[in-house]
Amino acid sequence: MTAASVPLRTRPATSPATRALAVLLAVVLANLAVVEVLYVTAGPGKNALLSVGRFFGLHVAFIMMVQLVLVARLPWLDRRIGMDRLTAWHRWVGFSLVWTVVLHATFIVLGYARLDEESALRTFLSLAGVPASLFGICAAGLVIAVAVLSVRYARRRMQYETWHTIHIVLYAAVVLGLLHQVKEGSAFTTSAAAEAYWWGLWTLVLGALLAGRVVLPLWRNAYHRFRVAAVVPESDRVVSVYVTGRHLDRLPAHAGQFFIWRFLTRGRWWQANPYSLSAAPDGRSLRLTAKAVGSASAGLRQLPVGTRVFMEGPYGAFTSLQRTRPGTLLIAGGVGVTPIRALLEELTGSVVVLYRVHDPADAVLLGELQQLARMRGFRLHLVTGRTGTGSPPYDPFAPGTLVAAVPDIADRDVFVCGPPAMTAAVLRSLRALGVPRSQVHAERFSLAGRSPGQPGRPGQPPGQPASRSGLPRRKNVLAEPLERSPQ
Numbered sequence: 367m368t369a370a371s372v373p374l375r376t377r378p379a380t381s382p383a384t385r386a387l388a389v390l391l392a393v394v395l396a397n398l399a400v401v402e403v404l405y406v407t408a409g410p411g412k413n414a415l416l417s418v419g420r421f422f423g424l425h426v427a428f429i430m431m432v433q434l435v436l437v438a439r440l441p442w443l444d445r446r447i448g449m450d451r452l453t454a455w456h457r458w459v460g461f462s463l464v465w466t467v468v469l470h471a472t473f474i475v476l477g478y479a480r481l482d483e484e485s486a487l488r489t490f491l492s493l494a495g496v497p498a499s500l501f502g503i504c505a506a507g508l509v510i511a512v513a514v515l516s517v518r519y520a521r522r523r524m525q526y527e528t529w530h531t532i533h534i535v536l537y538a539a540v541v542l543g544l545l546h547q548v549k550e551g552s553a554f555t556t557s558a559a560a561e562a563y564w565w566g567l568w569t570l571v572l573g574a575l576l577a578g579r580v581v582l583p584l585w586r587n588a589y590h591r592f593r594v595a596a597v598v599p600e601s602d603r604v605v606s607v608y609v610t611g612r613h614l615d616r617l618p619a620h621a622g623q624f625f626i627w628r629f630l631t632r633g634r635w636w637q638a639n640p641y642s643l644s645a646a647p648d649g650r651s652l653r654l655t656a657k658a659v660g661s662a663s664a665g666l667r668q669l670p671v672g673t674r675v676f677m678e679g680p681y682g683a684f685t686s687l688q689r690t691r692p693g694t695l696l697i698a699g700g701v702g703v704t705p706i707r708a709l710l711e712e713l714t715g716s717v718v719v720l721y722r723v724h725d726p727a728d729a730v731l732l733g734e735l736q737q738l739a740r741m742r743g744f745r746l747h748l749v750t751g752r753t754g755t756g757s758p759p760y761d762p763f764a765p766g767t768l769v770a771a772v773p774d775i776a777d778r779d780v781f782v783c784g785p786p787a788m789t790a791a792v793l794r795s796l797r798a799l800g801v802p803r804s805q806v807h808a809e810r811f812s813l814a815g816r817s818p819g820q821p822g823r824p825g826q827p828p829g830q831p832a833s834r835s836g837l838p839r840r841k842n843v844l845a846e847p848l849e850r851s852p853q
């Protein structure tokens with residue numbers, strides 16, 4: 367791969383993520399204000415309970431729209447905030463959606479029960495007999511069912527594909543919810559302007575979803591026609607796949623980003639897995655480097671050259687766009703080295719790399735890292751060793767150890783990608799060392815409230831105990847600087 371050098375630009379203290387978040391919040395709050403106005407101008411319901419029920423109903427629809435925007439994979443938002451954060455917010459907003467749905471349904475049933483002087487159960491059954499309410503009841507049922515299956519306990523016990531398929535059911539809930547609004551909505555039918563605003567907003571949201579999730583991926587794949595060019599084993603459990611296509615120089619991908627890759631062979635076309643680019647895009651080919659943790663990743667080794675690939679992306683905010691300082695510290699753990707390796711091709715200025723592995727033999731792409739470090743004058747340390755041994759207990763990412771290795775750490779951007787436990791330990795230490803949050807950028811290799819490889823640790827063979835750092839246990843080798851290049 368050719369190193370594509372991007373000149374260093376020191377950015378203002380506000381990160382792109384903060385600015386994008388501010389824009390997103392402003393748009394959401396401005397529309398929320400309009401929704402409140404719509405509710406107030408529509409006047410009260412037939413009784414207080416129904417008024418409250420309608421209030422929650424309107425907000426269910428609004429939260430649904432926010433939910434759809436968060437998963438629309440809009441390139442502008444994704445590049446700045448990152449899909450991991452957007453999906454994490456989607457998860458939390460999802461739980462607030464469920465509670466709003468429950469409150470809406472409860473108040474409406476109680477409101478009509480009081481109006482008709484009937485029991486809540488009878489009222490519910492008679493509402494279920496009216497198509498307009500039945501659409502709403504079915505939508506609510508689907509939202510609640512998916513929420514129950516999304517709680518961490520249930521999610522952990524499910525195959526990713528099963529969970530994902532169940533999640534797609536929510537689109538049916540959106541359609542049923544829309545039909546319910548068409549038939550029952552009142553707050554936005556008070557004037558032509560209110561109706562135009564409401565359905566205009568829905569059109570924008572659904573248009574964004576369709577564009578980000580369907581049109582853009584279909585167009586990109588038809589245009590670039592991705593194919594497997596080579597499959598190169600990196601170690602017993604790690605393989606690199608090179609993909610080529612037409613006009614790759616026009617693909618807006620950046621080092622540190624990832625794609626969701628679907629290899630169109632008979633046995634695996636239905637599996638789509640996220641992998642980071644393990645080399646900066648050079649306009650001729652793209653490369654992923656994957657560790658075998660399950661059936662899809664293990665099967666990459668057998669991919670025939672020439673296989674068509676359907677790719678969604680590029681996604682992710684783990685890029686040099688996020689830099690705010692001239693100096694950079696990159697911390698990689700295990701196969702988390704992939705986006706770090708790609709970023710190394712783009713970075714200039716003072717760069718230090720800490721590469722944490724179980725054993726030096728596990729350090730995939732190490733040769734490439736060493737070569738890049740030599741060519742560009744970066745400092746590279748391979749960090750091995752058993753966490754928690756010795757006296758005082760060895761902790762490679764303790765604040766003291768980090769600051770000893772990189773004394774000006776608080777003045778650098780820090781990019782971290784590794785197993786969840788390691789990433790958490792690093793983030794804790796960075797906080798303790800007072801590294802500003804805007805300078806800390808983490809990629810987690812997990813999108814949906816679950817870490818790859820759970821219920822074990824990512825990349826950890828079944829049955830192998832994890833150390834406190836989340837890495838498999840091994841004999842003690844203290845941190846060893848592999849290369850030291852002048853800065």
Ligand SMILES: Cc1cc2nc3c(=O)[nH]c(=O)nc-3n(C[C@H](O)[C@H](O)[C@H](O)COP(=O)(O)OP(=O)(O)OC[C@H]3O[C@@H](n4cnc5c(N)ncnc54)[C@H](O)[C@@H]3O)c2cc1C
Nearest residue numbers: 638639640641642656657660661662663704811812818819
């Ligand atoms: C943004 C991102 C970048 C990643 N980059 C790399 C990389 O460069 N190299 C690497 O080795 N691994 C990477 N991973 C992890 C990789 O996606 C999983 O190891 C792989 O999907 C496992 O699939 P499997 O079928 O082999 O294993 P399974 O046992 O089926 O899956 C293991 C776990 O991986 C996760 N997973 C599976 N499929 C998906 C999916 N479609 N979307 C989200 N999560 C999924 C789930 O949590 C699942 O439980 C990345 C993950 C993410 C989210």
